[in-house]
Amino acid sequence: MPSLTLLGQSLVSGLFIGGLYGLLGLGLGLSWGLLRLINLSHFALVLLGAYLTYQLAGTAGMNPFLTPLLIVPGFFLLGVVLQWAFDFFRVNEFSSLLVTFGITVVIESVIQWVWTADFRRLETPYATLSVRAGPLFLPVTEMVMLLVATALSLLTWAWLRFTWVGKGMRASVEDPDIAAAFGVSPRRLALLLSGVGAAYAGVAGTFVALVYTLAPSQIYGWIGVVFAVVILGGLGNPLGPLVAGIGIGISESLTMAVAEPSWAPLVSFTLLILVLVLRPDRI
Amino acid sequence: MLEADGLHVGYGDAPALWDISLTVGDGELVAVVGPNGAGKTTLINAIARLLPIRRGRLRLDGVDVTRATPQEVCQRGVAIIPEGRRLFGGMTVEENLEIGCYRRAARRARSESLDRVYAVFPILRERHRQLAGSLSGGQQQMLAIGRALMARPRLLLVDEPSLGLAPAVVDQVFEVVQAIHRDGVSILLIEQNAAKALEIAGRAYVLEGGRVVSEGRPGELLTQSHIREAYLGGGA
Secondary structure (H helix, E strand, C coil): CCCHHHHHHHHHHHHHHHHHHHHHHHHHHHHHHHHCCCCCHHHHHHHHHHHHHHHHHHHCCCCHHHCHHHHHHHHHHHHHHHHHHHHHCCCCHHHHHHHHHHHHHHHHHHHHHHHCCCCECCCCHHHHCEEEECCEEEEHHHHHHHHHHHHHHHHHHHHHHHCHHHHHHHHHHHCHHHHHHCCCCHHHHHHHHHHHHHHHHHHHHHHHHHHCCECHHHHHCCHHHHHHHHHHHCCCCCCHHHHHHHHHHHHHHHHHHHCCHHHHHHHHHHHHHHHHHHCHHHC | CEEEEEEEEEECCEEEEEEEEEEECCCCEEEEECCCCCCHHHHHHHHCCCCCEEEEEEEECCEECCCCCHHHHHHCCEEEECCCCCCCCCCEHHHHHHHHCCCHHHHCCHHHHHHHHHHHCHHHHHCCCCEHHHCCHHHHHHHHHHHHHHCCCCEEEEECCCCCCCHHHHHHHHHHHHHHHHCCCEEEEEECCHHHHHHHCCEEEEEECCEEEEEECHHHHHHCHHHHHHHHCCCC
């Protein structure tokens, strides 16, 4: 049995990585739930955002926390263009898997071409900064990541719940024809939503660059667990991924502490399979 | 208000409506009656621009909207009470009403329109935070009517409002439709219950097999024996 301190520290790191899972799942879940597109390229955009942060902060000397100012508008546009193309080519839920896998491979190749397949590490003073709380260490960057994930999830929830655009979006998910007959433009809202999703990928990318060592293949590292997060959290529910992400993050890190690190994926996939068996209507 | 001139409408390769010409004048209540499968709902959906028009002309206030989008038709003051209600079941009663006033001209009048709808249907105010999907059939029809009223329409397309409702509720629905008409809204009413529809309509069209087979004042239509037999249950 590991010590209480180790368990506490696992709990903390599980909580923080849950923030990242939530952030990654937020964008994926929005387009899956509200646009019925399973956007695998979301993960490629995250890594692209991470490499851009690496470039801007590492090489150009920008403060890494300011890089989203440049990345977010660019990614928003990219998301709009992607959605426009999906719409133009009439991509549906199933073909979206294939199409966005293709886009993922292209982005991966671009990353490899520009930054090579070598590991890249953004060296910043933030990387080692942490606060002590009793016997536990709280890494500052990851704390900010959890805060940002929470803030974006809550903002997205409020946006969908209280604004005209948000209500129009939910109405067009339920019945696009009738929504259109009352003046809602589902296609325009889809462009906006896709832009927002891509912008979230950019934000997540900045944190990935701050916390992890980068390699192009990392694109595929999170797909499984984030799919579990999105499905557990409920498609299109903006708060679900964060809650599910934290749940999975904590259970993973406790499994690592109590059993073996290699057992960690077992937890998320067991949960995913249980949900799919018991509540298949969640997809 | 509305002029359809020689409309042909079809799903895929199969035409569903042939050469439909009809008009709804300002402030008129016009009924379209006919049996199941005559193309009544297709007609409404084509006018709301939810279905492509193959041939013919559709005009609203003299402006050609044959190729317009549903949003453009909505901006011109057309609202729909669709067959089977088609509410946004996962949204609250009040959110459904708010989608009704989504178009810019109606948004400004949101709270005023809400008060008006709640005055007509107090039960909707009581349940305004409930999900639309949890309402009873009659309440859902009231919400569908309320949603259309929120749009402050000048022309209301009403599709089979009595479908699946208890007789007492049907009476109430028809009373509300008449009240909306008295407020100056033009109405195109599609209804299988011909007796009821002809009672309140100023003019009517009979649709059979995708064609208009007869038109006129309800009194005139009722003198035609085959219409009486087909829609009013024999020798009434």
